[in-house]
């Protein structure tokens with residue numbers, strides 16, 4: 001009976017360890033970033049720009065002007081994500097868009 005209990009515990013532990021990817025893969029990190037923008041077009045542009053290598057999830061809220069990004073910290077950083085978003089024309093906590101990038105935005109998206 002004791003052996004059966006031990007085997008059960010070992011089997012359960014094995015399931016826990018193999019099903020939890022974070023034990024083996026890098027721990028993903030989730031960070032928030034304030035990003036200027038106006039509308040759904042901005043949302044699509046910001047989220048597209050944010051999805052650089054290492055980013056698994058990027059969601060911008062029009063209401064709170066906040067981007068929530070989940071990424072592998074071994075591959076990228078919130079600074080790098082912010083820089084990419086600025087290149088797409090959107091000012092954020094990490095970087096400001098150049099006038100050239102900003103002027104490329106459609107009129108409805110010009111938030112300044």
Ligand SMILES: [Cu+2]
Pocket residue numbers: 037038039040041042043108109110
């Ligand atoms: Cu817009």
